[in-house]
Amino acid sequence: xxxxxxxxxxxxxxxxxxxxxxxxxxxxxxxxxxxxxxxxxxxxxxxxxxxxxxxxxxxxxxxxxxxxxxxxxxxxxxxxxxxxxxxxxxxxxxxxxxxxxxxxxxxxxxxxxxxxxxxxxxxxxxxxxxxxxxxxxxxxxxxxxxxxxxxxxxxxxxxxxxxxxxxxxxxxxxxxxxxxxxxxxxxxxxxxxxxxxxxxxxxxxxxxxxxxxxxxxxxxxxxxxxxxxxxxxxxxxxxxxxxxxxxxxxxxxxxxxxxxxxxxxxxxxxxxxxxxxxxxxxxxxxxxxxxxxxxxxxxxxxxxxxxxxxxxxxxxxxxxxxxxxxxxxxxxxxxxxxxxxxxxxxxxxxxxxxxxxxxxxxxxxxxxxxxxxxxxxxxxxxxxxxxxxxxxxxxxxxxxxxxxxxxxxxxxxxxxxxxxxxxxxxxxxxxxxxxxxxxxxxxxxxxxxxxxxxxxxxxxxxxxxxxxxxxxxxxxxxxxxxxxxxxxxxxxxxxxxxxxxx
Amino acid sequence: xxxxxxxxxxxxxxxxxxxxxxxxxxxxxxxxxxxxxxxxxxxxxxxxxxxxxxxxxxxxxxxxxxxxxxxxxxxxxxxxxxxxxxxxxxxxxxxxxxxxxxxxxxxxxxxxxxxxxxxxxxxxxxxxxxxxxxxxxxxxxxxxxxxxxxxxxxxxxxxxxxxx
Numbered sequence: 001x002x003x004x005x006x007x008x009x010x011x012x013x014x015x016x017x018x019x020x021x022x023x024x025x026x027x028x029x030x031x032x033x034x035x036x037x038x039x040x041x042x043x044x045x046x047x048x049x050x051x052x053x054x055x056x057x058x059x060x061x062x063x064x065x066x067x068x069x070x071x072x073x074x075x076x077x078x079x080x081x082x083x084x085x086x087x088x089x090x091x092x093x094x095x096x097x098x099x100x101x102x103x104x105x106x107x108x109x110x111x112x113x114x115x116x117x118x119x120x121x122x123x124x125x126x127x128x129x130x131x132x133x134x135x136x137x138x139x140x141x142x143x144x145x146x147x148x149x150x151x152x153x154x155x156x157x158x159x160x161x162x163x164x165x166x167x168x169x170x171x172x173x174x175x176x177x178x179x180x181x182x183x184x185x186x187x188x189x190x191x192x193x194x195x196x197x198x199x200x201x202x203x204x205x206x207x208x209x210x211x212x213x214x215x216x217x218x219x220x221x222x223x224x225x226x227x228x229x230x231x232x233x234x235x236x237x238x239x240x241x242x243x244x245x246x247x248x249x250x251x252x253x254x255x256x257x258x259x260x261x262x263x264x265x266x267x268x269x270x271x272x273x274x275x276x277x278x279x280x281x282x283x284x285x286x287x288x289x290x291x292x293x294x295x296x297x298x299x300x301x302x303x304x305x306x307x308x309x310x311x312x313x314x315x316x317x318x319x320x321x322x323x324x325x326x327x328x329x330x331x332x333x334x335x336x337x338x339x340x341x342x343x344x345x346x347x348x349x350x351x352x353x354x355x356x357x358x359x360x361x362x363x364x365x366x367x368x369x370x371x372x373x374x375x376x377x378x379x380x381x382x383x384x385x386x387x388x389x390x391x392x393x394x395x396x397x398x399x400x401x402x403x404x405x406x407x408x409x410x411x412x413x414x415x416x417x418x419x420x421x422x423x424x425x426x427x428x429x430x431x432x433x434x435x436x437x438x439x440x441x442x443x444x445x446x447x448x449x450x451x452x453x454x455x456x457x458x459x460x461x462x463x464x465x466x467x468x469x470x471x472x473x474x475x476x477x478x479x480x481x482x483x484x485x486x487x488x489x490x491x492x493x494x495x496x497x498x499x500x501x502x
Numbered sequence: 503x504x505x506x507x508x509x510x511x512x513x514x515x516x517x518x519x520x521x522x523x524x525x526x527x528x529x530x531x532x533x534x535x536x537x538x539x540x541x542x543x544x545x546x547x548x549x550x551x552x553x554x555x556x557x558x559x560x561x562x563x564x565x566x567x568x569x570x571x572x573x574x575x576x577x578x579x580x581x582x583x584x585x586x587x588x589x590x591x592x593x594x595x596x597x598x599x600x601x602x603x604x605x606x607x608x609x610x611x612x613x614x615x616x617x618x619x620x621x622x623x624x625x626x627x628x629x630x631x632x633x634x635x636x637x638x639x640x641x642x643x644x645x646x647x648x649x650x651x652x653x654x655x656x657x658x659x660x661x662x663x664x665x666x
Contacts (some may be wrong), residue, residue: 280566342628350629352603356558356565357542380628382601413542413558413565416572455568456507458546458555459524461534463505463575464516464567465544466559468523 012371014041020309033059035379077101086181086292124266133200156202159188206277211259223256240296243433302334313386341384344421356414360404365392506576604628
């Protein structure tokens with residue numbers, strides 16, 4: 001086993017990895033940018049190294065600075081977390097070349113799976129279902145007509161260099177195909193400077209269902225069931241759950257076994273996630289493999305009892321998988337909400353600032369993976385995730401109700417958060433019914449009412465009190481006398497085992 | 503005092519009355535009872551219901567949270583307000599401020615340039631999201647206080663557009 005690990009990440013995931021290391025008696029080294037000098041992960045680690053200025057390009061994406069920090073502090077391995085360098089082949093390769101262990105897969109499978117074109121090719125050869133469509137692009141309209149007929153309408157015209165929905169057209173009828181291809185080309189040309197488009201099958205109201213897999217260095221591989229992550233904004237997941245209401249035992253087994261086939265085809269060896277789109281007829285299509293720990297990994301941990309981060313570290317250290325497929329079970333239901341510093345009423349605009357007050361939710365079946373503390377200044381440079389709230393319940397409805405209570409119990413003052421928005425999703429009849437598709441927010445949340453004026457009088461009373469309370473003439477006589485020990489002892493709670501950092 | 507809530511100005515008066523407070527909101531007396539629960543928490547009894555409200559004051563902003571509902575109040579400085587409304591009411595001047603602390607991605611206009619209402623002026627980025635700031639009036643850029651790459655706070659006046 002490793003003696004010391006450097007965590008090449010920040011915020012809640014760095015804290016999560018440090019916690020796993022502590023349980024494994026592994027020393028930890030945190031790295032930080034200048035903006036993160038007082039971040040929670042730095043305070044939690046045994047050692048810390050500044051790797052550069054605040055912009056991520058000069059710090060968390062600076063491969064040489066991170067590898068040097070690991071060598072200088074005599075680490076044996078680097079954990080990349082998620083985002084930043086976690087899926088960068090170059091980083092993985094250089095870590096290996098420096099004589100360190102990269103906690104993840106070997107570099108080559110990562111390279112293959114990182115390329116959409118190459119991985120699609122490999123998966124087609126391995127007999128994995130992919131979204132039917134063109135192999136390359138074409139300027140000949142006949143190719144579009146022929147293929148559309150073959151795979152069936154509706155079809156999707158997509159810009160090869162596109163993003164954000166630009167240059168995209170959904171075509172339902174053959175007579176609309178030609179004008180749609182032409183207008184997609186024009187739009188793509190003006191938006192991205194390239195008129196290369198292609199055609200694929202349009203999956204109507206799909207669900208995003210992904211399978212957690214684990215593979216060791218000895219050819220053993222298992223799936224740890226699914227996570228449904230259909231609730232997304234700007235193509236980013238915000239609420240995840242397991243099990244998915246859309247899967248029955250047969251489909252679950254089929255998707256799980258397909259996922260294992262995917263990672264065997266890529267010769268992959270560590271924790272990973274195989275993402276699929278699932279349509280209404282229970283057809284599923286391979287999207288991509290995430291070659292790292294996922295943000296939403298806790299819901300799998302809550303329902304399988306497997307500590308995925310510790311497993312990831314053990315596999316990288318050369319241990320064999322401690323279980324076989326038949327040993328794994330799903331128990332109960334788990335939901336995760338990502339708590340972001342953002343304004344849901346204003347197009348999810350990020351909100352930076354100082355955390356003036358933080359109350360973490362507590363109670364049975366509640367887990368809070370947190371990256372902030374009271375007094376912490378949320379930097380403007382990175383993804384605005386503050387924490388993840390995860391609950392477990394014996395079934396979906398218990399988990400949902402528990403999540404609602406926990407969200408209400410989670411008080412964060414000083415920045416805008418997504419908490420109210422999450423509550424609106426969880427209380428929506430379509431969510432309760434399990435009708436969670438990737439277009440859920442666009443369809444169900446656009447007419448969201450602003451309830452914040454329900455108790456305006458009370459809010460104003462609180463505001464007025466806080467101003468009144470601050471005025472010097474209201475200071476009572478007592479404060480002029482000797483303070484009592486109760487006043488000088490500061491913040492403390494009876495029998496509170498959680499660590500307070502401030 | 504005047505509190506700003508969702509762009510609306512509300513007059514709130516508070517005075518101590520024995521162990522409780524008298525509260526007047528927009529000249530209407532309210533029967534609200536306030537009890538301090540902890541450093542950052544009050545119990546508010548209103549219309550026969552008691553609810554917990556968490557709060558924190560930072561400068562002119564007051565953050566309030568109850569049962570998952572978050573609100574932000576701003577204490578309006580009445581003197582500054584008079585000045586501001588004079589500028590704003592006459593519609594002659596538009597002070598462009600950053601909506602949040604961030605960095606200037608691009609300045610799209612030059613000092614002295616003529617701009618029209620709705621014209622993009624500056625692009626600001628924070629947390630990987632870009633926001634474009636637009637002019638609310640037709641006029642001339644009379645002040646330009648930033649350049650691309652600069653870090654700015656949300657209070658800073660980045661640019662001023664004035665009517666000719």
